[in-house]
Amino acid sequence: MNLPDLDKVIHERAxxxxxxxxxxxxxxxxxxxxxxxxxxxxxxxLSSQLSVLEDSEYINIEKKFHGKKPFTEVRLTDKGAEAFEKYIEALDQMIAALKAKK
Amino acid sequence: MNLPDLDKVIHERAxxxxxxxxxxxxxxxxxxxxxxxxxxxxxxxLSSQLSVLEDSEYINIEKKFHGKKPFTEVRLTDKGAEAFEKYIEALDQMIAALKAKK
DNA sequence: TTTTTATAGTTTGTAATACAAACTAGTTTA
DNA sequence: TAAACTAGTTTGTATTACAAACTATAAAAA
Known part of the structure; x- marks a missing residue:
């Protein structure tokens, strides 16, 4: 079996x-x-999970205003996009291996 | 986005x-x-995780002997196989949706 | 025979953490 | 001016992933 070591930060469902x-x-x-x-x-x-993602530098968070209302912008960083892609690729391969074996 | 509600028991990495x-x-x-x-x-x-899977009836565990050595047989139940397949299908669809969007 | 080592696991303790309730702070409406 | 709404954060708790310590038996060594 090809069992990848999935990124723990990303794997959490939320x-x-x-x-x-x-x-x-x-x-x-x-x-x-x-x-x-x-x-x-x-x-x-959501706030907690964003903090975890921010600590891993997978996202960054910018606080702005829309008129007088606070408005928090969440953006995937390059590092985050890369890690996410790698995670998805790992999953995809695992699924392919499972389907092949069936 | 097509975000499935992934089975918590199965999703845990171990x-x-x-x-x-x-x-x-x-x-x-x-x-x-x-x-x-x-x-x-x-x-x-492993022992702990097997207990969780057993409580969900995704596996059953049978204790036998091989000669004089205890030997624990772990078998995926039909329910477990079904749930696992559903989980993999859900992941697969999510991945497909992500790749389509890119 | 009596240690010692190996095998096959289970139980217990702990540190991490997912999540919601309660809270903060500012804004708009009645 | 008070009440209700918006936009979040902090705090508390219950869960749980995991390893260390333990149990029990068998085989090997002394």
Missing amino acids: RLRVLACLASHPRHTSSFTELKESLDMTAGN | RLRVLACLASHPRHTSSFTELKESLDMTAGN
Whole structure:
């Protein structure tokens, strides 16, 4: 069996969702609120998970304003995009190996 | 984005490896020792993870003897095989969606 | 025979962590 | 001016992944 060592930071389900969301955005960018709504996460959980991703330098977070409203921009870094791609590639290979064996 | 709700029991990395191992065996069966060696896990961790899988009825565990040596047989149940297949299918679709978007 | 070592696991303890509830801070509406 | 809303963060807790320590038996060595 070809069992890859999957990136622990990415593998967590909530974070995987966040990264998938960001990676599929044309500009690799989204906002706190958009992520929260589209992934149906509580703000607390999203905030925590974003911190983990930020500590790994997989995303960066910029606080701006839209008019008078705070607005948090979340962007996938190059490092994050690379790590995510590698993770997906590893999964894909594992799946291919499993299907081949069946 | 097509973000599936991945089975928590299966998603954990150690258990994913165990299930992948079992699923790729012709008889969906392995032994404690073989899993331990081939997955390079500590006996303690493997034992715990097997208990979780057993509680979910994804595997069953039978204690036999080979001569005088105890020998623990681990077998993927039908329920487990089904759940694992569903999990892999979900991942595969997510990956496909991600690649399509790129 | 009595240690010692090896085999095959299980139980226990702990550090990490996923997640939600409670909180903060500013803004808009009644 | 008070109430309700928006946009998040911090704190607390329950879960849990994992390894160290332990149990039990068997074989080998002394």
